[in-house]
Structures are given as structure tokens and as C-alpha cells.
Amino acid sequence: MRSSNPVFSRRGFSRDNGYAGFNTAPQAGGAAVGTQGNPYAQPQANPYATNPYAQDLQQGAPPQTPVTTGRMTMDDVVLRTGTTLGVLIVTAALSWVLLPVDDANISRSYGIGIGAALIGMVLAFVQSFKRKATPALIVSYAAFEGVFLGVISSIVDNRIASGAAMQAVIGTLAVFAAVLVAYKAGWIRVNRRFYGFVMAATLGFLLLMVVNMLFAVFGGGDGLGFRSGGLGILFGVIGVLLGACFLALDFKQVEDGIAYGAPKEEAWLAAFGLTLTLVWIYMEFLRLVAILNSSD
Template sequence: MSLRNFKTSNPVFNGYFWEDGKSSPKTMTVLGIFIKSMIGMLVIAAITVYLWRLSESGMSMRWFTLGGMLGAIVVSILISFKQNWAHILVPLYIISKGIFLGGFSSYAHNNFPELPYQAIGVTIITFMVMLLLYQWRIIVVTKKLRSVIITATISIMVVYLISFILGFFGIKSYIWGTSWLAIVFNVLAAIVASFALLLDFDYIERYKNKAPKYKEWLATWGLLATLIWLYVEVLRLMQKLAIRF
């Protein structure tokens, strides 16, 4: 079957593997994605630690958090339209996410120093568990499962977007508080983020050694986006529980 006839269901990967499938003799490999992802995570970690130090010295992280988030969104949109620029845009996305995470997690690091490390541990463990569940076919990625995960993901993102917009008008959404409703929402979001990893694994497996080499950057972008989302949800949940109890 031609890659052009296969339509993906992952919002991050949508359309990446349909075009230019025969334009390059080199193909996407799991090793290439792994190396790029590891380098990306190391860069994000370095930026985050640097911003933690600035935060400890008294510098406000508000604009770093907002700027990093907006930068990542803009770069993601550019990647969607300029996929052949991925080798330039994905590193910019990584830097933006590093700035965002540095600002976002600085509060937790300053007030609950162990929480960011615990959140990283939970994220890694979740990643490994989901990978094993996928590899052993305990969970099979079917069309129905893809639809459920994507629908849940879009719904959560819409809630976040509405809450973000309401914040500009001084209306605080329930999801930012420490109520049980807010905690349950975070738990559900973390579960959806963990299941979204299955889609990343599925697409990498489908197109390894088939898609053009440059699309390793796109696969890396998708995987990092999911991992960062999972980490953010886990850290937010831990913060709420720490404050509440």
C-alpha cells in the first residue's frame, strides 16, 4: 500500500508520512529517532536547570513560561507547514520547550524541591510500561483506540485553551485549582497522555525503514511533545496533592 493512501490519526504526526516517500535513499530508523530524542531531552534538561538557578536568584519565571509556551506553539505550526525544515525547526521547538519547562517547573522546584525529579521518574516509568504493553501486544493499537485517544486529547486541549482565554478576563478555571475536580481532571489528562505514547510507538513502527530520513526529526517532535505533556500533567498533579495535603 502506498504511504500516500494511509492517513494517520495522531494530530502531531498527521500528514508526515504521506509525502515524498520515495524521494530519499535513506530512511527513518528507530536508532536515529532515539539519538535525536535523547539529545533533545538533554538540551531541555540543561535549559530547565539553568532557569531553576535564575529563579532561585529571584528572577521571575512568568515570562519565560509564557514565552516558551507561545514559541513552541508557533514553531509547531511552522513544522506542520514546512516539514522539510524540520531539522531546523525541531531544535527550535526543543529550546522553546526547555524554556517553558524551566519556567513552569521552577515553582515546584523552589517550593517542593523533590517534585520535579519525582515527576521525571514517573514519566520514565510510564514510558517504559507503555512501551512494554505495546511491544508485548497487551494493548493493540486499533482504529477504535486511536479514535478514542485522539478525541480525548482534543477535548483536553480545548478545555486548556478555553481556560487560558478565560484567564485573560480574570476568570479562573476550575482546572487550575486544588479541588478534587481539578485533581481528577489532571489524573484523566495524565492517563490520556500516557496512552498517546502508544500512537507514537505505532507510527514509528509502521514507518521505520520506509519514511525519508529527515522525518526522524518529525517523529522526534511527536514523541517529545507527548513525553513533555505527560511530565507536565504528572508534575501539576503532584503539586496539587502536595498543596492539598
């Protein structure tokens, strides 16, 4: 199960059967799953084929006994996600307090924040290309990302829009809750078409942002204006919507991993993906608040 953030690929998307669990309706409590519908029952496409706790599912029948030890559960996902988000929040709070953004210190604080962001990006890329979760990498990513978020949030909150950070947090929590309710209610159907649309839209979004950044670097100003004014607001809303779509993909991946007997350590990858997506949504909200207040 690879993270579902807007940059990195997903192990659950197999070359043989497409996205894990598409066109299936597994029930984690032991419903019968056919070998054609269960991506974890096929040795060539199943990333968990060596998981001894998933062997009972490979014949298309529920386990003879309710074995849960060694298999990923929802509690595992919640615990690991709470750990990564907790580390991120603590380091963000510390950087907010210890790295002042007044006129005398803003350059130094901003430089530390950007450096932490680059280190976090490298750690995220390393983890994304590893076949197995490395908790130390994931927690370290959360720590460095927290430093970056703390500095950026402090700058926006203290120099552009008072209360911006809290507004962004509330917006992120609202999106998370809304997508979770919509997903559990069946209003969002995650299938091949949904996955393809989200990935294509995200690729286009990222390419536009890169082009805008290049124009800003070499041409000065706001580049093509995709991150300021009316266009900035529009693309900020699109960014939040894309983040919401990736949350749905994350929920689907967690659900499939639990249903098909993913090993317990895969919960760290689920936490990694959810953390990346939530950071994405938070940053888009923070940017939106900054743009809206700058245009007043």
C-alpha cells in the first residue's frame, strides 16, 4: 500500500488488476472473496502475498479462525496516524515559538523552515520508493514537515492575516470529516475512473504550479498569477478539492488493506499517506486565507 498523496505512486495500484479493490466489495469481517476480485490472492499482483495471515483468503474463503494478530487493523492505522500527526503538531508548535518572524529574525526563521521542508521532501521521496514502511523515516518526515508548517503558519498568521493558521486547521478538519462521512455513506465511489480522473487532474495542477513558479523565479512578480488574486483563489479551491479526492483514495486503500489481510506494518504507510494529504489540504487553506486577506 503506497501513499496516495498528489506526488507519489501507490503500491495498491497493481500492473495486473489496477487499483487494489476496484470492482470488489470486500467485508473485513470474513466475507468470501473470490480470487479474481481479491488483489491480495494473486501472487503476481498481491503485495501481501507473503503475509501468512492472508493465506486463508487466497482460496476465496474466509479464515477458519478469526486471526487478527499480525494483520493491520483500524486501531493500528489510527494509532500510527495519531503518532505522525502528533509529532508534526509538536514540532510545528515549537518552531512557532522558538523561531520568531519579526523583522530582525524573519530571514533566519524562513531559511530554517525552507531547509526543513527540503529535508522532509527528501525523506518523503525515500519512503515512497521503499517497498516497506520505515517508521523512523515517516516520523522524521513528520518532524521536519512540522518545522516548516510552524514557520510558514507563523509568518502568515503574524504578518498577513491574524488567525489564519486556526482557520486553515478548521478547514482541514472540516474537509476530513466531510470526506469521511461521504465515503462511509457511499456518496463517493472510488473506482478506476475516479482514480484516473484524480491523477490526471493532479498532474495538470502540479505542472501549472511548476510553470507558474518558473515564471515567478525568472520573470519576477507572481509569475502567471496562479497563486494570487482571482486565479489564486480559484486554484486554491481546486487544490483543496484535489486533496479531498486523495483523502477518499486513502480511505479506500485503508479499507482494502484491512479487508484483504495486509500485514500490520502497512499501517505506517497508511499514516504516511494520510499525513501527506492532510498537509496538502492545510497548505491550500493557508494559502487561500492569505490571498483573501491580501486582496482586502
